[in-house]
Amino acid sequence: MYSKILILRFPNTGVSKPTVCYLSKDYDLTFTILKATILPRKEGILVIEVTGAKKDFKRGMAFLRDQGIQVQNASQEVNRDTEKCVHCGACTAVCPTGALSVKRSDLSIDFNIQKCSVCELCVTACPTRAMKIQPTSEAFF
Amino acid sequence: MSTYKVNKTYQEINAKIRSGKVVVVTAEEIIGIVKKEGPVEAARKVDVVTTGTFAPMCSSGAFINFGHSTPTIKASKVWLNNVPAYGGLAAVDCYIGATETCEDDPLNKVWPGEFNYGGGHVIQDLVAGKKVHLKATAYGTSCYPSRIIEKKITLKELPSATLCNPRNGYQNYNCAVNLTRKTIYTYMGALKPKAGNANYCSSGELSPLFNDPYYKTIGLGTRIFLGGAEGYVTWQGTQHNPSVPRTEKGIPMKPAGTLWVMGDLKKMSHKWLVGMSIQGYGISLAVGLGVPIPILNEEMASYTAISDDEIFTQIVDYGNDYPNGISNSLGTVSYAELKSGSIELDGKNVLTVPLSSMVKAREIAEILKDWIQKGEFFLGEPQFTLPV
Ligand code: SF4
Ligand code: SF4
Numbered sequence: 001m002y003s004k005i006l007i008l009r010f011p012n013t014g015v016s017k018p019t020v021c022y023l024s025k026d027y028d029l030t031f032t033i034l035k036a037t038i039l040p041r042k043e044g045i046l047v048i049e050v051t052g053a054k055k056d057f058k059r060g061m062a063f064l065r066d067q068g069i070q071v072q073n074a075s076q077e078v079n080r081d082t083e084k085c086v087h088c089g090a091c092t093a094v095c096p097t098g099a100l101s102v103k104r105s106d107l108s109i110d111f112n113i114q115k116c117s118v119c120e121l122c123v124t125a126c127p128t129r130a131m132k133i134q135p136t137s138e139a140f141f
Numbered sequence: 142m143s144t145y146k147v148n149k150t151y152q153e154i155n156a157k158i159r160s161g162k163v164v165v166v167t168a169e170e171i172i173g174i175v176k177k178e179g180p181v182e183a184a185r186k187v188d189v190v191t192t193g194t195f196a197p198m199c200s201s202g203a204f205i206n207f208g209h210s211t212p213t214i215k216a217s218k219v220w221l222n223n224v225p226a227y228g229g230l231a232a233v234d235c236y237i238g239a240t241e242t243c244e245d246d247p248l249n250k251v252w253p254g255e256f257n258y259g260g261g262h263v264i265q266d267l268v269a270g271k272k273v274h275l276k277a278t279a280y281g282t283s284c285y286p287s288r289i290i291e292k293k294i295t296l297k298e299l300p301s302a303t304l305c306n307p308r309n310g311y312q313n314y315n316c317a318v319n320l321t322r323k324t325i326y327t328y329m330g331a332l333k334p335k336a337g338n339a340n341y342c343s344s345g346e347l348s349p350l351f352n353d354p355y356y357k358t359i360g361l362g363t364r365i366f367l368g369g370a371e372g373y374v375t376w377q378g379t380q381h382n383p384s385v386p387r388t389e390k391g392i393p394m395k396p397a398g399t400l401w402v403m404g405d406l407k408k409m410s411h412k413w414l415v416g417m418s419i420q421g422y423g424i425s426l427a428v429g430l431g432v433p434i435p436i437l438n439e440e441m442a443s444y445t446a447i448s449d450d451e452i453f454t455q456i457v458d459y460g461n462d463y464p465n466g467i468s469n470s471l472g473t474v475s476y477a478e479l480k481s482g483s484i485e486l487d488g489k490n491v492l493t494v495p496l497s498s499m500v501k502a503r504e505i506a507e508i509l510k511d512w513i514q515k516g517e518f519f520l521g522e523p524q525f526t527l528p529v
Contacts (some may be wrong), residue, residue, distance in 0.1 A: 086195065086415060086427060089495035093331045093338050104482060107499035124255050125331055127197065127417035127425070 003051040005034065009070035012042035019067050020046065027060035028052055047074060076133050078118050080111045084130035091122040091131060145438035147184040151522040154188045154435050158516055165189045165513045167506040168347045168434075168445055175446035184442040189513055189520070190434045192349040193366070193505030196342050196497035197417045197425035199328065200308035200379060202238040203264055203406050206301045207275055207294055209233055215285035216277035220244065221263045221294075228277065232285055235277075236305075237263055239426035253326040253421025261426035262416030264304075267296045268368070269411035302406035304368055304414070308378035310430050312350030312398040313454055316341040316474055316493075318486065321460035326421025330496055332459055336486055339456065340494045344502035345449045345476035349432035350398050352445045354391040356383070358435050360523030365402065366431035366509045369413035371518065372404025374432070377527045391444070394453050394473065398527060402430065413505075427498075431505040433513060435520050450477035456486060 008020070023029040029052035037045045050057060064071050087109045091100045099115035100122060102108075122131040157163040164187050166174065171190045175183045205226070219228040219235040223244045226235040241260035248254050266273055272293045281288050296302055317340045319325050319332035326332075330340045345351065353359055363374040378399025385397045413429030436442050455470035462469045474484050480499075483490045512518035 087498045087500035088196070088427070089498070090330045090419075092492075093333070093340060093494040102482060102495065104480075106503075107480060107495065109500075124253075124418075124420050127419050127427075128415055129257075129418060 001051060002054040002057050003049060004057070005047065005049045005074040007072040007074045008046040008048065008064065009072070010044035010046070011068050012044075019064065019069065020048065022063065023050065023060045027056045027063065029056055029060050076118055076135055077113065078116055078120065078122065079113070079132050079134050081130045081132060084128045085109065085126075086128055086130075088127065091126050094121040094125045096121065145440065146181045147438050147442075149184075149188065149435070149437050151435060151437075151520050155519045157188055158513055158519055161514075161516055163188045163513060165191060165433075165510045167503070167510055168192045168352050169503070169506070171442070171445045172346065172448045175442055180439040180442040180446065183446070184436050184439040187436050187442065190352060190436060190445040191431060191506040191509040191513070192347055192352050192434060193429070193431040193502040193509065194310060194344045194348050194497060195413070195427060195429045195501030195505060196344075197328070197419065198306060198309045198428040198430075199240050199425045201264075201304070201306040201426045201428055202236055202260065203267075204234065204236050204301075204303045204305055205299060207233050207235070207277075208298075208300045210287075210290055210292065212287040213285045214277060214279045214287035214290050215282055216279055216290070218278045220276045221273050222258070222266065223274070223276075224258070224260055224263050226260075239264065240424050242424055249421060254423075255420065256418045256423050258418075259416070259424030261424045264406070264426055265411050265414055265416040267302065268406060268409050268414050270296065296407055299407075303403060304372065304406045304409060305403045306428065307401050308380060308399045309402050309428055310349050310378070310400040310432070311343075311396055312348070312354070313393050313396050313452075314342050315396065315457040316454050316479060316484075317459045317463075318456055318471065318491065319460040320458045325460055326419075327459050328419060328422045328425070329459060330494060331420060334460075336489065336491050338494050339479070339484055339486070339491045340496055341454065341476075341479045342496040343454070343476065344497050344499055345452055345480065346447060347499070347502045347506055349430065349434075350400070351392060351447055351452055352434050353432075353441070354387070354393065354444060354447075355529050356398060356527035357444075358437065358441065358523070358526070359400070359432060360526035362521045362523045363432065364519065364521030365433070366429065366505055366512075367402055367404040367409070368406070368429055369410030370404055370408035372402050373521065374400050374523070374527075375403045376401035381527065383527075383529050388451065388453065390447060390451060392447060392452050395455050400430075400527075429501060429505050431509045433509055433518075433520060448477070449480060450475050452476045454479075456484075
């Protein structure tokens, strides 16, 4: 399963058309609307969480873009400031996914961002404040 | 005295440092050497073994003299970046303690508190060369009329600043678990319910006092690595308690000896004095500390050859026992087990969590080794050694 929070920006002409529902109809994706606003100039903004298979997800996003909708990744990621990290290990007590773990060979602390669920528990558990929340940098399609 | 086969003096070793002939190894490296060649041969070959530790050490702080301004003031209350420093000393002296919290800190009101800034951070900011805001108030006297001053201070411009830590380098420490049903936040880190994790805080075989368990070479005047510069052991630390049960090799099985250390803050570095925000607990200061152990004879070689599988500590419940002053051990574990990633407690595998940085401890032992090899650091012969 693949899940992302997205910001969709609709040009002022498209707001009335039910574009988003096709995500579930034609692309097998489920979505939850987290926020919907229409800006003064009739431009619509929708924040949704989309879940589904990665393949369907990519196709669904291509469809939205074809409709002239601007798709932006709202997800955040947690990153480690390697200058600040002192390899104490305190964060490994709270990390539920094993993204932060002790490397047995030299007892340094490994951070594997691939495993990170962005639960943010390490952010306040890290005594040097080396773990930071950031907007996702990578473009996903 | 000459019951030993190898006999070296501090002076002889220092002469070797001067001539560049000194042989220095770290407390990890000596283990293999002694195993292979025996303590006598090892003592012939090796002159100094370096140790290291880097962990939160709450009993730390600095004496700061911030110099007179006109009109003069006898500061009775002092704040550095809004963190109270103790001002009950002479006119412009104060002591900033590592665990002091910022005035407006919400503390644990929203539990667990974040403790973003405090004494430990003030010390780190000072050594990093940052400007620190000082405010002092006074009641005013004939000789010191001023009632209030505010100014920016930097470490460089201060008349003097001395790191003075009354308890560092604990020889051994508990392994903490939590047997209650709720997560707790302690100075030993986050502890998940029902012994969800076991936290420990020692560099084990690299830790200074494990390598000289009876303090035969450590006392007033022992020169050490402290906060990135040269410092000194000046006394036994507070709570120094040498008379605890020990293994056959003399290694204490629970918290025992401690060090009182001092050094010139101006020479230290923000890399080795790091402010710590311990969730739900408070502020601390991670201190980089390393003690060189002179290999005066084969006995010292044997002591320094101690390895993680020969060092033990007690598992203590921080959920119920510790806060209620109940001294109870749930079991004994070796540092080799702790460092393996899990220990067994009541037939259950418990994940272990380190709080003391091995990466930094190793780095300190290597730096100290390098200083000595380069002839930049000489051994300090203690005037007297710590009480046993
Ligand atoms: S708690 Fe922070 S400083 Fe310690 S190892 Fe984890 S990220 Fe590094
Ligand atoms: S955000 Fe959560 S999952 Fe990611 S590293 Fe931190 S504790 Fe682990």
